[in-house]
Amino acid sequence: EVQLVESGGGLVQPGRSLRLSCAASGFTFDDYAMHWVRQAPGKGLEWVSGISWNSNSIGYADSVKGRFTISRDNANNSLYLQMNSLRAEDTALYFCAKALNHLLWFNPMDVWGQGTTVTVSS
Amino acid sequence: DIQMTQSPSSLSASVGDRVTITCRASQSSSNYLNWYQHKPGKAPKLLIYAASSLQSWVPSRFSGSGSGTDFTLTISSLQPEDFATYYCQQSYSIPWTFGQGTKVEIK
Numbered sequence: 001e002v003q004l005v006e007s008g009g010g011l012v013q014p015g016r017s018l019r020l021s022c023a024a025s026g027f028t029f030d031d032y033a034m035h036w037v038r039q040a041p042g043k044g045l046e047w048v049s050g051i052s053w054n055s056n057s058i059g060y061a062d063s064v065k066g067r068f069t070i071s072r073d074n075a076n077n078s079l080y081l082q083m084n085s086l087r088a089e090d091t092a093l094y095f096c097a098k099a100l101n102h103l104l105w106f107n108p109m110d111v112w113g114q115g116t117t118v119t120v121s122s
Numbered sequence: 123d124i125q126m127t128q129s130p131s132s133l134s135a136s137v138g139d140r141v142t143i144t145c146r147a148s149q150s151s152s153n154y155l156n157w158y159q160h161k162p163g164k165a166p167k168l169l170i171y172a173a174s175s176l177q178s179w180v181p182s183r184f185s186g187s188g189s190g191t192d193f194t195l196t197i198s199s200l201q202p203e204d205f206a207t208y209y210c211q212q213s214y215s216i217p218w219t220f221g222q223g224t225k226v227e228i229k
């Protein structure tokens with residue numbers, strides 16, 4: 001069974017950092033691009049960042065560019081999101097999602113995790 | 123960035139009704155338009171990709187159409203399990219962008 005399990009969320013003060021992880025299982029992780037998507041309380045879905053299978057192609061939403069860094073460890077079937085200089089508006093449920101194939105471009109996200117909650121507050 | 127606008131933002135419908143949700147892009151996204159179904163407390167699920175290709179789990183009452191800037195999601199006969207929020211998303215140009223969502227509620 002294809003499964004994505006996010007972890008690392010929590011309560012953090014504004015300006016601090018947090019690192020999210022996503023553990024993948026049930027598929028050949030390094031055959032697929034991966035993404036992070038978030039949903040703020042009471043709001044819709046917002047794409048945060050994506051990375052190709054070999055990490056050569058990476059993209060970010062304008063709202064997180066320069067503060068967040070996506071990475072992956074194919075040997076350990078894991079995806080990461082390093083979040084620095086956190087702001088109140090980063091408060092959200094963060095989902096990890098698998099792309100339909102190895103390319104970052106053009107492909108939808110066909111499998112999603114249950115999410116991990118990040119709350120930025122003093 | 124490509125802005126995605128869905129309409130309506132919400133709708134009330136009865137079981138058996140035909141439901142149509144539209145999604146308009148601020149510039150062409152070719153046919154790189156995807157639809158997701160999201161229920162509270164659950165992971166979003168990919169319904170339709172490339173504007174009209176159904177995922178294997180999706181019943182045939184769902185269909186998608188359109189290209190360029192105008193797209194449509196249609197549910198031909200609404201079923202109880204279809205009550206959810208639906209999002210369109212373009213995967214043509216980074217940053218990927220979602221529509222604001224359409225909440226389908228029971229009348």
